[in-house]
Amino acid sequence: MNEKTATAVVIGAGIVGASVAYHLAARGCTDTIILEKATTEVTGSTARSAAGVRHQFASEVNVRLSIYSIERLKHFTEEVGGHADLKQVGYLLLVNDAETWAAYERNAALQRSLGVRTQTLAPKQVLDIIPRTRVDDLIGATFCPDDGYCDPYGIATGYLARTRELGARLKRSTPAVAIHRSGERVTAVETPDGLINCEWVINAAGPWAGQVGALADLDIPVNPYRRCVYMTEPFALIPTDIPLTIDVGSGFYMRKEKHRVLFGLSNENEPPGENLSVDWEWLHIVIETGVVRFPVLEQAGLAHKNCWAGLYEITPDHMPILGRHPELPNYLDASGFSGHGVMHAPATGMLIAEEILDGRAHTINIDELRVTRFRDQALKPEANVF
Numbered sequence: 001m002n003e004k005t006a007t008a009v010v011i012g013a014g015i016v017g018a019s020v021a022y023h024l025a026a027r028g029c030t031d032t033i034i035l036e037k038a039t040t041e042v043t044g045s046t047a048r049s050a051a052g053v054r055h056q057f058a059s060e061v062n063v064r065l066s067i068y069s070i071e072r073l074k075h076f077t078e079e080v081g082g083h084a085d086l087k088q089v090g091y092l093l094l095v096n097d098a099e100t101w102a103a104y105e106r107n108a109a110l111q112r113s114l115g116v117r118t119q120t121l122a123p124k125q126v127l128d129i130i131p132r133t134r135v136d137d138l139i140g141a142t143f144c145p146d147d148g149y150c151d152p153y154g155i156a157t158g159y160l161a162r163t164r165e166l167g168a169r170l171k172r173s174t175p176a177v178a179i180h181r182s183g184e185r186v187t188a189v190e191t192p193d194g195l196i197n198c199e200w201v202i203n204a205a206g207p208w209a210g211q212v213g214a215l216a217d218l219d220i221p222v223n224p225y226r227r228c229v230y231m232t233e234p235f236a237l238i239p240t241d242i243p244l245t246i247d248v249g250s251g252f253y254m255r256k257e258k259h260r261v262l263f264g265l266s267n268e269n270e271p272p273g274e275n276l277s278v279d280w281e282w283l284h285i286v287i288e289t290g291v292v293r294f295p296v297l298e299q300a301g302l303a304h305k306n307c308w309a310g311l312y313e314i315t316p317d318h319m320p321i322l323g324r325h326p327e328l329p330n331y332l333d334a335s336g337f338s339g340h341g342v343m344h345a346p347a348t349g350m351l352i353a354e355e356i357l358d359g360r361a362h363t364i365n366i367d368e369l370r371v372t373r374f375r376d377q378a379l380k381p382e383a384n385v386f
């Protein structure tokens with residue numbers, strides 16, 4: 001069998017694998033092979049995301065991942081090259097029940113204690129931001145002006161281009177088909193082209209991370225769930241550059257994509273799977289839900305060709321799985337972002353590089369994100385997921 005060697009093998013050329021490979025290379029570990037099963041890079045979830053970035057989480061570690069990542073995205077072109085196209089239009093979260101509002105006030109206080117500029121707003125103030133919103137049943141809203149959206153494709157390809165300039169190798173159409181172990185160590189990753197002997201392997205396979213974990217006989221609880229994104233024809237009655245706005249009670253969200261409105265709502269009842277066709281039946285529920293909060297949307301036309309579906313990579317607690325595996329310390333997880341992998345990719349790459357090169361992630365404490373939590377801890381799910 002044809003054999004190669006590399007210091008690190010990164011499985012998956014999405015935004016997370018690209019960030020991991022970049023951060024390794026930027027610290028001098030350039031002998032990396034990035035394996036991508038598709039014919040080209042950045043075709044998985046990264047290319048199908050709604051591209052939102054926000055600080056507004058309920059768990060401190062998620063807020064910290066966002067603070068680090070969004071700061072890096074602000075300086076992406078000068079630090080990495082390429083473009084992140086970060087648009088800090090904010091995230092506006094609308095709340096209509098007292099219990100949730102109490103939690104959102106606590107979340108806002110937590111975020112502010114970490115230096116995030118989250119504000120609480122009265123319902124009437126929402127009308128200054130999005131006129132014609134139904135606010136009579138709202139209790140309040142939270143708004144962070146430093147949230148927004150970005151260009152995930154630009155970020156991932158920017159990381160990959162710089163990483164390859166530094167010496168890393170990208171292998172397209174090259175799936176990892178087996179992970180060879182000797183006792184408690186990975187020795188090689190097998191591909192249809194042969195074996196790659198390596199010192200480190202990083203599972204950055206997005207929605208397929210569970211399958212890649214199984215190649216090493218590991219149980220990595222990440223499952224793919226379809227999520228659809230819908231788009232209107234150009235529609236001026238929703239102002240340009242509104243924040244990414246979420247009606248927390250229903251889960252309906254929208255933002256502007258140039259002159260169109262991009263919107264969606266997760267179908268929580270759909271079982272896991274890899275179906276990538278747009279769910280047109282679900283669209284009716286999404287529209288019915290959305291027009292309750294934003295009645296003006298009833299007047300918008302749908303741009304069928306601009307709608308798409310992608311896969312969320314969901315863990316049981318909606319928290320990512322990061323770091324070295326205790327049973328196999330030279331295998332690392334960088335997956336399970338549960339719909340937040342774009343916004344947490346810069347921090348993830350930096351932390352995985354620390355795990356490998358410094359022995360342990362230290363810029364942000366990721367102990368509660370390690371895979372061991374599923375076997376020996378009561379899970380603390382992230383509450384702010386949509």
Ligand SMILES: Cc1cc2nc3c(=O)[nH]c(=O)nc-3n(C[C@H](O)[C@H](O)[C@H](O)COP(=O)(O)OP(=O)(O)OC[C@H]3O[C@@H](n4cnc5c(N)ncnc54)[C@H](O)[C@@H]3O)c2cc1C
Binds near residue numbers: 310312339343
């Ligand atoms: C509709 C939708 C909306 C979203 N909105 C947001 C948002 O607003 N903000 C946000 O932060 N996140 C959002 N997400 C989530 C975000 O897109 C993901 O968390 C992120 O893209 C994960 O990146 P990744 O690199 O881990 O995965 P991917 O981009 O899926 O990359 C994984 C790669 O691994 C490759 N691969 C898999 N198995 C193998 C193998 N055996 N060998 C080699 N290669 C393999 C795949 O082909 C793929 O290219 C959204 C996702 C969807 C679907």
